[in-house]
Amino acid sequence: MSGADNVVWLGTPAFPEAARTALADPQLRANLRRATATIRDRRLAVAAELEDWEELRETAATIKRHTLRHLDHHLLRLEKAVTAAGGVVHWAADAAEANRIVTCLVKATGESEVVKVKSMATQEIGLNEALADAGIRAYETDLAELIVQLGGDRPSHILVPAIHRNRSEIREIFRREMGEWGAPAPEGLTTEPRDLAEAARLHLREKFLRAKVAVSGANFATADTGTVVVVESEGNGRMCLTLPETLITVMGIEKVLPSFADLDVFLQLLPRSSTGERMNPYTSLWTGITDGDGPRNFHLVLLDNGRTATLADEVGRQALACIRCSACLNVCPVYERTGGHAYGSVYPGPIGAVLTPQLVGVENAASLPFASTLCGACYDACPVKINIPEVLVHLRAEAVEAERRDRLLPTSEAIVMKAAAAVLNSPRRLAAVQRLAAFGSRLVARDGRIGALPGPFARWSATRDTPVPARESLRAWWLRTRTPTNGDSRTTAEGKGRR
Amino acid sequence: MNDRDSVLSAIRGALSGVPGSESPDASPLSHGRRVDHAGPDVVGLFARRAAEYRATVVRVPSAGAAAAVARALARTGTRSLVVPPGFPEDLVPAGPWSLLADVPPLTVGQLDAADAVVTTVATAVAVTGTVALDHGPGQGRRVLTLLPDQHICVVRADQIAPDVPEALRLLDPNRPLTLVSGPSATSDIELDRVEGVHGPRTLDIVVVEDA
Amino acid sequence: MRIALFITCFNDTMFPGTGRAVTTLLERLGHTVEFPTGQTCCGQLHFNTGYRPEPLPMVRRFAETFAGYDAVVAPSGSCVGMVRDHHRVVAAQYGDAALAEAVEQVVPTVYELSELLVDVLGVTDVGAHFPHRVTYHPTCHSLRMLRVGDRPLRLLRAVKGIDLVELPDAESCCGFGGTFALKNSDVSNAMLADKMRHVQDTGAEFLCAGDNSCLTHIGGGLSRLRTGVGTMHLAEILAATEGDVR
Numbered sequence: 040m041s042g043a044d045n046v047v048w049l050g051t052p053a054f055p056e057a058a059r060t061a062l063a064d065p066q067l068r069a070n071l072r073r074a075t076a077t078i079r080d081r082r083l084a085v086a087a088e089l090e091d092w093e094e095l096r097e098t099a100a101t102i103k104r105h106t107l108r109h110l111d112h113h114l115l116r117l118e119k120a121v122t123a124a125g126g127v128v129h130w131a132a133d134a135a136e137a138n139r140i141v142t143c144l145v146k147a148t149g150e151s152e153v154v155k156v157k158s159m160a161t162q163e164i165g166l167n168e169a170l171a172d173a174g175i176r177a178y179e180t181d182l183a184e185l186i187v188q189l190g191g192d193r194p195s196h197i198l199v200p201a202i203h204r205n206r207s208e209i210r211e212i213f214r215r216e217m218g219e220w221g222a223p224a225p226e227g228l229t230t231e232p233r234d235l236a237e238a239a240r241l242h243l244r245e246k247f248l249r250a251k252v253a254v255s256g257a258n259f260a261t262a263d264t265g266t267v268v269v270v271e272s273e274g275n276g277r278m279c280l281t282l283p284e285t286l287i288t289v290m291g292i293e294k295v296l297p298s299f300a301d302l303d304v305f306l307q308l309l310p311r312s313s314t315g316e317r318m319n320p321y322t323s324l325w326t327g328i329t330d331g332d333g334p335r336n337f338h339l340v341l342l343d344n345g346r347t348a349t350l351a352d353e354v355g356r357q358a359l360a361c362i363r364c365s366a367c368l369n370v371c372p373v374y375e376r377t378g379g380h381a382y383g384s385v386y387p388g389p390i391g392a393v394l395t396p397q398l399v400g401v402e403n404a405a406s407l408p409f410a411s412t413l414c415g416a417c418y419d420a421c422p423v424k425i426n427i428p429e430v431l432v433h434l435r436a437e438a439v440e441a442e443r444r445d446r447l448l449p450t451s452e453a454i455v456m457k458a459a460a461a462v463l464n465s466p467r468r469l470a471a472v473q474r475l476a477a478f479g480s481r482l483v484a485r486d487g488r489i490g491a492l493p494g495p496f497a498r499w500s501a502t503r504d505t506p507v508p509a510r511e512s513l514r515a516w517w518l519r520t521r522t523p524t525n526g527d528s529r530t531t532a533e534g535k536g537r538r
Numbered sequence: 539m540n541d542r543d544s545v546l547s548a549i550r551g552a553l554s555g556v557p558g559s560e561s562p563d564a565s566p567l568s569h570g571r572r573v574d575h576a577g578p579d580v581v582g583l584f585a586r587r588a589a590e591y592r593a594t595v596v597r598v599p600s601a602g603a604a605a606a607v608a609r610a611l612a613r614t615g616t617r618s619l620v621v622p623p624g625f626p627e628d629l630v631p632a633g634p635w636s637l638l639a640d641v642p643p644l645t646v647g648q649l650d651a652a653d654a655v656v657t658t659v660a661t662a663v664a665v666t667g668t669v670a671l672d673h674g675p676g677q678g679r680r681v682l683t684l685l686p687d688q689h690i691c692v693v694r695a696d697q698i699a700p701d702v703p704e705a706l707r708l709l710d711p712n713r714p715l716t717l718v719s720g721p722s723a724t725s726d727i728e729l730d731r732v733e734g735v736h737g738p739r740t741l742d743i744v745v746v747e748d749a
Numbered sequence: 750m751r752i753a754l755f756i757t758c759f760n761d762t763m764f765p766g767t768g769r770a771v772t773t774l775l776e777r778l779g780h781t782v783e784f785p786t787g788q789t790c791c792g793q794l795h796f797n798t799g800y801r802p803e804p805l806p807m808v809r810r811f812a813e814t815f816a817g818y819d820a821v822v823a824p825s826g827s828c829v830g831m832v833r834d835h836h837r838v839v840a841a842q843y844g845d846a847a848l849a850e851a852v853e854q855v856v857p858t859v860y861e862l863s864e865l866l867v868d869v870l871g872v873t874d875v876g877a878h879f880p881h882r883v884t885y886h887p888t889c890h891s892l893r894m895l896r897v898g899d900r901p902l903r904l905l906r907a908v909k910g911i912d913l914v915e916l917p918d919a920e921s922c923c924g925f926g927g928t929f930a931l932k933n934s935d936v937s938n939a940m941l942a943d944k945m946r947h948v949q950d951t952g953a954e955f956l957c958a959g960d961n962s963c964l965t966h967i968g969g970g971l972s973r974l975r976t977g978v979g980t981m982h983l984a985e986i987l988a989a990t991e992g993d994v995r
Contacts, residue, residue: 059935068939074729091573109562111549124712130542182735183726199726206727232727236735243736248646264711274684274722274737281680282646292545297563299711303703306717314725317587318666318702321737322717323680329714331643332679343541347548353555372922376939410933412926412940413797415893432835435799456795460803463758463790464810473762488972498934502941503969506763513756513765517784 045134045165046345046399048193051383053406058377070205071378078369081315082420088317089307099304100424103360106297107350113262113295114341120265124327126337137342138169141254141287144338145175148285150251154243156269156276157181158256159197159363160289160342162385163398166254177254178220178246180275182239189216195379195387197365198313203378206230217242243275253279253334257290258309258362260339261299266326267339268302270309272319280323286334292341293350293359305362308422313364345398354433358393360423365390367417367427373410382407389417393430401434402441408434452495470515476508576700580664584698585745587667591720592733593741603692603746604631607656610690610742611635620644620655620682624675629692630656640678649681654688655738660715661708662698667720669693669743670705672713680714689718689738695747750780750870753815755823755859758790764961767824770988771862774875775822777988787814791823792839793831798928801842808839812851820869821859824984826891826959829861834894861891862984863900863959873903878991880910883981884953886944886967888960889922901959901983908986916956917947925966941970949976959983 051057061067086092106113118128131137145153153170155161155177167177167188179188186201187194190212194200201209213224213235222242228234255276259268267288269276280286296302310319328337350356368374368388379387384395384404392411396404408431417427442450449457462468483489484507492500499505511519539547576583581597589595594613598606608631611619620638621630630637638644638652658676659669669691671677683689699705709715722737733739752775756768772782791811792804811832815821823829833856840849866872885905891897905913924930924940944967948956956971958964961982968980 055933055935058933062935062939070728077729089573089575094573108553108556108560110553111546112562114546114549130540130545132541132544132548136541180736181726182724186726199729201726202729209727232724232730232732233734235727236724236732240735244650247736248650261711266711272722273724273726273735275735277680277684277716278736281684292549300706303706306706307702316719318663318668318717318719320591320719320721320723322715324711324715324717326712326714329673332673332681332714341545343545343548347545347552350549351552356552372924372940373933373936376936408799409929410936412889412922412924412929412937414889414922414926416889416920416922419893432797432799435797436801437799439799440801452798453800456798456800456803460795460800460806463792463794464806466787466789469758469761469789476762495931498931499969501934502938502973503966504972505969506965508762509765511765513761513768513784514786516765516769518786521784 046163046384046386046395047404048383054381054383054410055406057381057383058410061377061381066205067203067378068376070203071375074199074202075369075375078315082312082366082369085311085315085317089311095304095308096422096424099308099422100360102296102301102304103423104357106295107293107356107359110292110295110350113297114292116262117260117265117295120262121327121339124265126265126327126339129338129340131340132343134164134344137164137289137340137344138166140340141166141289142170142173142175144285144287145170145252146173148252150175152176152178152250153252153254154178154180154246154250154279154283155184156253156255156271156279157184157200158254158289159385160256160291161254162194164289164342164344166289178243180243180247180279181271182236182273185239185243186212189213189220193380194385196368197363197386197388197390203380206232206235209235213238221246247278247282250279250283252285252287253283255279255286255288257288257294259296259302259305260290260294261296261302263298264326266299266324269323270319271321271323272314274321277321277323280325281333283334285336285338287338287340289340289342292343292346309362309364312366312420312422349397352397355393355397355430357425358390358397358430360425361390361394362423364422366420366422370416370420372414372416373412382410389427390425393427393434396434396438401437402445405438405441408438466514470512473508473512473514477510477512480507574700575665580698580700581695581745581747584662584664584667587664588669588720588743589667591667593667593720593743595743595745597745597747600746600748603744604629606744607631607690607692608633610688610744611654614654614688614740616653616688618652618654620649620652620678620686622655622657622676622678622682625656625658626676640682643679646681646685649685652686654690655682655686656690656692657683659691659693659697661705662693663702663705664698665701668705669718670709671716671718672710673716674713680716683716684737687738688740688742690742690744692744692746695745750819752780752782752865753818753821754782754784755788755815755821755828756784757823757825757828760824760961763965764982767961767982767984770982770984771822771824774984774988778870778872778875780870783818785814791828791831793828794927796831796835796839804839805843808836808852809848811836812848812855815855815859816851818858820865821855822862822865823859824862824959824982825961826861826888826895826897827962829859830890830894832856832859861895861897861959863897863904864895866904867900874907875904875987877908877987877989878910878993879908879986879989881954882912882914882952883955883957883986884914884916884948884951885919886916886923886948886956886958886963887919888958888963891959892920897959904983904987905957911986914951914953916951918943923963923967925963927962930966941966945970945974945976948978953978955979955981957981957983957986
C-alpha cells in the first residue's frame with residue numbers, strides 16, 4: 040500500500056457527495072454537534088485565562104515558520120543529538136520506506152505484536168496494514184483509536200478519532216469485538232463513559248504488560264537536546280513509552296523544534312487548543328535511552344511522504360506548522376455538519392483540506408480546498424496562526440490550474456467564469472447585462488421572487504427564493520438623477536483600466 | 539541516493555528561496571514568561587488547580603508530611619506501597635502496608651500488583667496544577683509511578699514554579715521527564731471527561747510548607 | 750468629506766436600494782458622496798473560486814477608479830475584505846510594481862460602512878428611526894477579516910424605536926460562502942437551516958447584516974419557507990427616519 044492511498048482513502052467520493060451521505064445521518068450530526076460544542080466552549084474558556092494568548096500564538100507561529108525555513112539544518116542537529124543520546128535515526132522518503140524500516144525493526148526483535156500510541160503519522164503511512172501484511176499485529180491503545188480499530192472503522196477527527204460514535208455505539212463495539220482481540224468486555228457493560236473506559240483499561244492491561252515493542256508518533260522533538268515529546272491523557276502513551284524494550288517513533292520531519300526552550304510556548308498552547316485543558320494529564324519527554332529506565336532501544340524514523348513537496352510551496356508550507364491540536368475542526372461549521380469521514384483522508388477538517396491536497400498532490404484531492412465557506416473561524420482558532428483560508432484559496436487556484444492543464448476543453452465553470460470576467464471588467468458591459476437581467480428575470484419571477492433557476496443554480500434555488508435584479512441598477516439611478524462629478528469624468532472613460 | 543540524502547536534498551531544493559544570509563539559529567523571539575499568569579499566591583494556586591484536576595491536595599507543615607501520606611494511603615486501603623530509592627525515610631509512614639523497595643528492580647508483575655507509590659517531584663507548575671518528575675532519587679523509574687493505581691506526590695512549596703516556562707527551565711532535558719496533571723483521564727467518549735484509564739486513577743499531592 | 754461609493758457589482762445589480770441608503774445616510778450626515786462610474790467589481794468571485802488571472806484587471810480598475818478620495822465606502826464586508834487583504838496579493842502575483850504601489854495607496858482609504866461611520870466619521874447615532882424588532886447577523890468576513898466587532902451593533906442600538914434582539918449562535922457562518930453554496934449545496938443547506946432556526950427563534954421581523962450576499966442566502970431560505978421574516982442591509986435601517994413608512 041502506498042502512502043497516498045492512506046492519506047486519501049481510496050474509493051471515497053469527492054467531498055460534496057461524501058458530505059451528502061454524512062448529512063443524511065441524524066445520529067452522526069447529533070454526536071458531532073454535541074461534541075464540538077462542548078470542546079469549543081472549553082477551549083475559549085482556557086485560552087481566555089492567558090492574557091498573552093495572542094502573543095503566544097504569534098511566537099509559536101514565528102518559531103514554526105523560521106524552523107521550516109531551515110529544516111535541513113535542524114533535522115541534522117536533531118539526528119546528531121538523538122544519536123549521541125543512544126538512539127538510532129532513520130530517514131524515510133515515503134510511506135513504503137517508513138513501513139519497511141519499522142517492519143524490519145520489529146522483525147529484528149523476533150516479536151509478532153506491537154502496542155501503539157495514537158499517531159497521525161503512522162495512520163498516514165498505513166503502518167498497521169503494512170505490519171499486518173508482515174504478520175505483525177499492531178494494537179491501538181488510545182481509547183478512541185481502540186474504538187476505531189475494534190469497529191473496523193476509520194478515524195474521523197485528529198484528536199478524538201471516534202468522535203462520530205456515541206456511548207451506545209461504543210458499548211456495542213466493545214461487546215461485539217473485544218473478545219476477538221483479547222480480554223472480552225465485562226458482563227453487564229453499561230453505556231457510562233466511566234464503565235467504557237474501565238473496560239478499555241482491563242482489555243489493554245495485559246497487552247501493555249507483555250509488550251516488547253511499541254510504536255509511537257511524536258508531538259515535538261527538540262534539535263538541541265534530541266528530546267522527543269508525546270502529549271497524552273490516558274496513560275496509554277506512558278505505558279508504550281516506558282514498558283517495552285524497543286521503542287520506534289515515527290515522526291514527520293516538520294515536527295522538529297530548534298530548542299528545548301521552545302517547548303514552553305507549545306506546551307502552553309497545545310493542551311488549551313486541543314482538549315481545552317490547562318495541561319493534558321501526561322506529557323512524556325525522553326532523550327535517547329536511559330540506563331535502567333524505559334526502553335533499551337530507541338529508533339526515530341523521520342518521515343517525508345509529501346512534506347518536502349509541501350515545503351516547496353511558499354504559500355502552502357505554513358500548513359506544516361500544524362501541531363495537530365484539532366481546534367480548527369472543532370470550530371469549523373462544515374466539519375460540524377459532515378464529520379471527518381467526508382474528507383476522505385486521515386487529515387479531516389480545515390487543516391486536512393489544506394494539508395491533504397498538498398501531501399498527495401492537489402489533483403488527487405481537488406474537492407477539498409472547496410470544502411469551506413472561507414468563514415475564517417479556523418484561522419482565529421489556530422494556535423500557530425496557519426492562515427487556512429489563504430491556503431484554501433491558493434489551493435483552489437492550483438486545482439483550477441491543474442484542471443486547465445489536464446483537459447482539452449475548458450470546464451463549463453471555466454467558461455462561465457471567463458464570461459463573467461469579461462462583463463466585470465467593463466462598466467458598459469456590466470450595465471448591459473444588468474438591463475438584460477432585470478428584464479429577463481421578470482419573465483420568470485412571481486411576486487418579485489424567482490423560484491427555480493436553471494443549470495447549476497438549481498442547487499441554489501431548490502431551497503431558496505431569489506430576488507429579481509432591480510429594474511434600475513444603482514449605476515443607472517445615479518446617472519439618471521445626479522450630475523456627473525469630477526470623480527465620474529475622471530473614470531467614466533470605458534477604456535481606462537482595461538488591458 | 540539513500541533516503542537520508544534524498545530527503546535532505548528535497549528540503550534544500552524546496553528552500554532555495556531562503557536567502558543564504560538568513561541565520562538558521564537566530565532565535566526569532568526571546569522566550570520565557572512575558573506575562574505573570576500565576577499571581578502572588580503561587581502555592582495556593584497550585585493547590586487549587588491541581589485539585590480542579592481531581593487530584594487530592596493537602597497542605598501541611600513538614601512535621602505533618604508523613605501523617606498526610608499515611609492518611610492518603612489509609613483512605614484507599616493500601617496494602618502495599620512502593621518506595622523509590624532516595625525517597626526521604628522520615629516521610630515513609632508506618633502502617634498496615636508492606637513497603638516495596640525498587641532495589642533490585644521490581645518486576646512489572648510486582649508493580650502491577652502494588653497498590654500505591656510515593657515520590658518526591660522535580661518541580662511543579664502552579665498555573666496548570668502539574669507535577670513534574672525527572673525520575674531521579676526519590677522519584678524512581680518511570681514505571682514506578684505508572685502501574686500502581688495510587689500515586690502520592692510530596693511537593694515542597696519552594697519547588698512550585700509559577701508557570702510552564704519557569705518549570706521547563708528547572709528540568710534537565712537529558713533525563714526522562716514526566717509531567718502529570720491530575721489522574722489519568724480520557725475525553726474520547728462524547729468529549730466527556732472521565733478520570734482513570736491506564737495510569738494511576740488516584741493522585742494525591744501533599745504540599746509541604748514551612749511557615 | 751468627499752466619499753466615493755463602491756457599490757459592488759452584486760449590490761449594483763440586485764440591491765441598488767442599499768446604495769441609495771448609503772448615499773442618503775452620508776449626505777444626511779453632511780458629506781459629499783460620489784459614484785465613480787468606472788467601477789465594476791472587486792474580483793472576489795474569481796479570486797475565491799481559484800481563477801487566478803481573472804481578478805487582475807478588476808484590481809487594476811479598482812485602484813485607478815478609487816484613487817484620490819478622502820474615503821471609499823462599500824456596503825459589503827466581504828468586498829472590503831477582498832480589497833484590503835487580497836488586492837495586494839493579486840498585484841504581487843503578477844509582479845506589477847506600479848499596480849502594487851497603486852493598491853497600497855488606495856487600500857487604506859477603503860472602509861466598510863460601519864467602520865466609516867464609527868471610526869472615520871465618529872458617529873454612532875446617525876439619527877435613524879426604525880420601530881421594528883431586528884436581529885443582527887455578523888457576517889464572517891466583517892467579523893473575522895475586517896474585525897468590525899460591535900460597531901454595527903453600536904450603530905443599531907442608537908436607532909430610535911428599534912427592538913434589537915440577540916441572535917443565538919450569531920457568529921457561526923450562514924453557509925453561503927459564494928460558490929460554496931453551489932459546489933457544496935447540501936452542507937450549505939444544513940448550515941442555512943440552523944441559521945434560519947436561530948433567526949426565527951428571536952421573533953424578529955427583520956434580519957439585518959452588513960452584507961447582502963449572506964442576506965440573499967438566508968433571506969432566500971426564509972422566503973421559501975414563508976416565514977415572514979424580512980432581511981435588511983444595515984445601511985437601509987440606518988437611513989430610515991421617522992417619516993419613512995415601512
